[in-house]
Amino acid sequence: MPQPTAATTIHQACLSVQDNGATLIVPGMAELSLVCADLQRRGIPTLDINEIYATFATRGPGNPRALPFKLGILGGVGPAATVDFMGKVVANTPAGCDQDHIKMVVEQNPQISDRTANLLRGERVRSTTSSASKAEV
Known part of the structure; x- marks a missing residue:
């Protein structure tokens, strides 16, 4: 069967x-x-x-608000690049008012190991761990 x-x-x-x-x-x-x-x-x-x-x-609902989140930025390898990146985030965020923008936590530390020296001469690159731990919130 x-x-x-x-x-x-x-x-x-x-x-x-x-x-x-x-x-x-x-x-x-x-x-x-x-x-x-x-x-x-x-x-x-x-x-x-x-x-x-x-x-x-x-x-679903017309214009649902995205859940808030925090963007962590470890900058410093060119301070102007960090500021430029943040400006692009702000410019490309569909926000109706200041409170609708993305929350950002920035650790801006230009006193880091030199990338070029590391690439050319193998100089030791310091860890970004301390910068990252400062940005933790």
């Missing part, structure tokens, strides 16, 4: 819960969306939760 398919087993389970008074099937696992259309064709009132999630994600 052949084993019933997963869709048949799920259909039988839905019929069973309907017999116990359920009027709508709300799947608790996204995988059931794979058989949702089949269940609906068989007359089982079933919500397709993947479709609901996708609809919400694409038509």
Whole structure:
């Protein structure tokens, strides 16, 4: 005797819960969306939760505010480059007011090992760990 398919087993389970008074099937696992259309064709009132999630994600609230985050910047290998980078972040942030901008934590330390000396003469490069730990907040 052949084993019933997963869709048949799920259909039988839905019929069973309907017999116990359920009027709508709300799947608790996204995988059931794979058989949702089949269940609906068989007359089982079933919500397709993947479709609901996708609809919400694409038509959700008008202009949802992005969750706030903090940008950590370790600068100093050219102080003007750090300032220029920060200016680009500000210029490219879609902010309606000052409070909508991205929070930035900057460790600006130009007293670092010389990159050129390291490349040409193999001089030791000091670690940026101390700068990074200062920027931790």
